[in-house]
Amino acid sequence: MPVFKAATVLRLLPIPIVLIIYYTFVQIRIHSDATYFRLPLWATTNAPPSFRTKAATASSFNLTETKSTFSPAMKDFWNDLSLSLEDARPQCPPLQVKDGHPTSLETTFEPLNISKIPPARLVNFTDEHETVLSASHYLMRNSVQRLAPRLVFSKGSQGIVTTANPKYIPIFLVSLRMLRRTGCQLPVEVFIDNWTKYDPIVCDSVLPSLNAACVVLSEIYDTAPNIRPPASYQFKLFALLFSSFQHTLFFDSDAFPAHDPTSLFSTHPYTTHGLVVWPDLFGLTVSEHYYHIAGIPYESPSTRPSTESGIVLLDKEKQRESLLMMVYYNYYGPEYYYSLLCQGSHGAGDKETFVQAAMAVGAPWYQVKTGVVGLGYFEHGKYRLSGLAQMDPRSDFAYGPPSKSHIHPENRWQEAEGGGWEAQVRPKPWFVHQNMHKLNPTRILEMDGTTAKTRSGNYTRMWGDREGVVEMFGYDVERRVWEVIVEEGCRLDEASEVCMKLGEYFAEVFGTVDSIDE
Template identity: 35%
Template sequence: MFNRKAARFVYVAIFFVAIYFLAVGPWRETANSLRLSYSLGNKEQVVENPTSDGGNVITDHNIPAEQALTENPPTDKDSEHLAAERLAADKLAAEKLAAESTTKSAAKQVQTAVSGSGSDSANNNVASSPLTSTEDDKARYEHIHSLLPIFEKYRPKMEPLHKYKDDKEAPKKAFTDTIPVFTKEELADYLQVSKEDKDILTKSHRDTVEHLPSNYPKGLFKGQGVVFTSGGKYLPIMVTTLRMLRRVSPVIPVEVFLADKEEYEPEICEKLMPMLGARCVVLEDVYGKEFFKSFDIHSYQLKALSIWASSFEDVIFIDSDNVPIRNVEASLQQEPYLSTGYIVWPDYWFRTTSTHYYDIADIVLGERVRGDLSVTDPKLIPQADLKNALPDKSSESGQLMISKSKHYKSLLLTVYYNLNGFTAYYKLFTQGSGGEGDKETFLAAALALGEPVYQILTDTRPTGRFDPEGFEGAGMLQIDPYEDYKKHVLKTSPKDVHGRILFVHFNMFKLNIRLLFSDKEKEKFSSDDKRVRYCGKPSDNTEWFDYQDIEFYMWREVLWTACEMPKLGINFKDWKDVDMTEMCNKTTAHFKWLEKTHNS
């Protein structure tokens, strides 16, 4: 009897060790038998050690993205196959890692983290993953400050671009529309850029690229971690997202960046964040008040600055309202991240980059390398299909993954684009079309420097619900990168199966209950007969959400922040003037209704 119990204990300990090393271990999985690298717009690709079955050597990243709403949903058989495939792979990896290390310290850390992950609550006692020391921070910030004069010296000194021909911005065309032909000629004609301004921007871009370093001092950035940018009314939303993250990635370190000291909340940063293995960082303290004031840093500009200032070498950036529904750091140990060190996801919109940008960045557009190559009339060829052009779709930066060691210079160029975003680059990249902001700056910087990057080809899908007035969107479903890689590179997964979701970006539905209970949505929380599920019925989303009732789980975390967190003497500034008893009661009522409709 004793031997059987001992064996069971050893097996459980080995399992926890394996999970730990999968999540945060210091090792890095090799690229198995396939190593693929490519650059956007570059027809010549390289594949080393192709698969034994003669895997295709890709000569062009020329695979049309599916139309999201017209794809056939996966059958139960398809879903079972995908789940079985991943389960087998996870088991194999766990066995391999367990054999490599059974250290007591690792087992103890994982058991500590897992013990706080009870089925009825998020990880209230999750182990605080080690973050960098004060000395590490000091060295990193000194390095950052040594580079800030480059951005100051070579900034474009000009008035912001704002004029459009006939006051017409580029039209918004999404995946539900007929594929538009945004030609090179057409996209040169919306945003008006004078010769003087173009010369200023071109010189500024060249000088900046020339002086930015390609590498950083050894050891300056370390390990893997998640980065959030938040503050104010978005902080309650971020905490819900962070608690959801801890359901699937319990120990990966997290850094939350706040713009300035006004957004720093001691109760949240000093009491709650350590409970969740996270810490707060004030961006203004990193870059200095004068630098913030000089560039009037706000809004979209904060994201790139947060990624740069973070202590991590491998960064997973997640928006405050973007919920991960499976382990996120696993993607850092798989293709396509292993080959490229950079992953970006698509937006709904087709690309409307100004042709002037390519001139400014010294990028020469070539012949058509994407789409229907039989069409050669320039009036029928989208600019995005040309060699060296940013390809369709446009980017959605609610999530991205980047290796600083592989892409340090392009990250710095991204910072440059954002510092001068409101002056020029936000309009140059989007021309007033859908989602104008920082979202194109990441991919564009990598393209400008010829750095490898993986652009997800599977279209994002909307999640939401149907009511008598039509479809009401709540968020965007973004695929697991390895699922996309299997479909479009390995070609081992059917294209008519969307693949497993990694992120649900709630870009329309903002889960701050103070706002939900007081604005136009409040009627939906007044009684059970008026309540709605913003993501629709759970039965309609089983494949996309891995058979998880995501909305139910999100509100479970909100229930904790509304009812339990105040008992710890912790509350958000955004909720300070709210009757927390009433807020708790309303949240409880909605959560119980979600529980009753769990199997709908």
């Protein structure tokens, strides 16, 4: 056995001490900082939900758990609201609508056709239906007046709200990165329906790095007894209801701003109305029976276009009662109000519940008058629509565009008309709703009919030539979109096939991958 001198032992002694200190420090960091805590892939995919939740919260701080902890005041309010929703349940069979969509004649917005009437597509709708629905509506309207003063939110706060599930998270991350590219620093709350949809990496690492956080809707929703679980369009209104912000911008996971939306909260029409919505491509198809049920004046289909509800500005202080009626219309939407308000039209669902709820309680609302613009391009004489551009509500409110008429075929001023209407005062697009071909980095180049490829399979811009995009938005917003798609598509693995194909696309269509923001 070798013999060590005392001096040698003393020289070697610090080594294990350093190793012990290092190991202890690393363990502390792993267990105290969520950004250092990484689960193995099997733990985030195949493991049971209960294990995923416990494993992800092994750190001392979990942002999703914190954001999903609702106050006793919110729980009490929701309990009372849920009872009122059930008390006002319509006591008649669900409504039915004729199969298919209304005809183009029925859904075309015709402001000069003052004799135009809504489609009559309800099947076997009787006076008994109307009487029962009217009584239930009246009951809920009374409950709303009682509950509205107790609506819970953080007074004066501003923020952005959306909903997403695992399928739409990649699409939303593109939208979120586009939001941050505008310079907007507003906080974002992303509502997921329950813990089975929770991804610890996305919710507690990726999103917080972009000033966003997941909120688990079931943590508050399920506290009410005998309440039915939400589905589809209903999630949007419950996200708005339970969000912490007073001043809220909601956009769908496939929508995003082209410019910083923060200033919209401090200018007209938001400050005067508290509810701002944007138009759709179609006309109103609200049933005449709805106005009898709600006890409000009839609104002609020639008055305004239908609502494109992928983007909404809402002030909870001004719209307390409206918001609760929106919740009611959506809670009973699939059985009753989606049929009454949309009658199976394009985008049937929550789209008309916003304005109609405000009308039902006599609250102000503003729908942008400048019409929505399609984003796409012509190929062999046929237009390939990719998404929609929605206009700046501030300049829309300020300058008052013309309605369609025999001398104005479009609901916007034309260059040739002059009259002092310079290009910079006419509304320009502020938002994009890419609802035709979702911007999922893993699928955008491969999905059937993608507008990122011509019919012959060649790569191309989705929204037309660069000059047209710059003229419309003020800069090449499509190039920025593809920078973000490449960024998100390559986030996990720069050597992946998806990342390589996105890079090839960008190089061929836009040139070198150097950010315009730099």
